[in-house]
Amino acid sequence: MELDHSDSASDDKSYILDIYQIVQRDAKVARLLQSQENWSQQAPSGNRDCAVCSDNVLIIGLPSLANCIHRPETCAGCYADWITTQLRDNSWREVKCPGSECRIQLTYDEIRQYANPGIFQQYDAFLARAAFNDDPNFRWCRACDSGQIHMSGVEGNIFTCAACGHKLCVIHEKTWHEGETCEEYEYRSSGRKGRDQRLQEEASLEAIRKLSKKCPGRECQFSIEKNDGCDHMTCKSQAFCPLLKLE
Structure with a gap:
């Protein structure tokens, strides 16, 4: 009986290849762990003066942006005040890094993380309103803070708030003119109705003067x-x- 040495050699090669792959994988993991350990050892420690208020604060507590390449230099309190000023001065549309030569814009998540809670709520509400305002069929209620989609072709010229029931004329953007059509409202509000009434009264008085006597x-x-x-x-x-x- 003869042994098939080719099968044995193939098994040995497969075994050696498996061992090699395991060693390579473990080496990669080891390098990654070593890199993380080195980064931890090199991470900034100690204190630094805030570039705005000059308070000496922990470096690890200084706000930093993911896309900024300069070191963080502004304390959390001054950073929050900076965001407030930027949002109000720029109509709530953009906030840049407080670094003097940096033009990186803060992301939504970074503003949420570093802004004062009340300011962020206002900013969040502004973004929501801006998104709704881009829809030509979306309307805000004049009586409350609610809003909804209103299809004029289906629902006519009367917007009825689902939250408070307030009625709005979508043509004139005013409280619905109860008892008047849009044409009648325009006739009255433009002053033409009052002018016509005065002309009629003057004509009546003139007719009385001609047809009657004291x-x-x-x-x-x-x-x-x-x-x-x-x-x-x-x-x-x-x-x-x-x-x-x-x-």
Whole structure:
């Protein structure tokens, strides 16, 4: 009986290859662990003066950005104040690093991490409003802080807030003009209705002056009109004959 030495040699090679791969993997892990240990040993320690307020603070507590290449130099309190100033001066749209020559912009997560909680809430609300305002069908309620999608083609010109029930005219962006169509509201609010009413009143007064005359009674200020019948007339104050004046 003869032994098949080729199979044995193949098994030996496979075994050696497995051992080699394990050694290489362990070496890679060892190098990674050594690198992390070296980084920990080289990490900044001790204190540093804040570039803004000059307070001496722990270096490890100084805020730093992921994309900045310079060393952190601003304490947490001054960093929060800087974010507040940047947001208000730039209309809540961007915040750059406080480094004098750095132009790196803070990310949303970095602003959340380093800003005062109240300021971040305002910033977050601004971003949400900005996103909603990009939708032409989104409208804010004038009576509360709620808002919703309003499709004018389906729901007409009346926006009804789902949160508080307030009604808004989407054409004029004002509280809904109850009892008036948009055309009637425009007619009234433009001043044309008042002007037309004044013209009608003036025309009526002119017609009264032409068709009537003052009562001849000394103390009476009423206007009278005779359009039919006999000549005897009775005013509120007295009776008289239009031809003979007073009786």
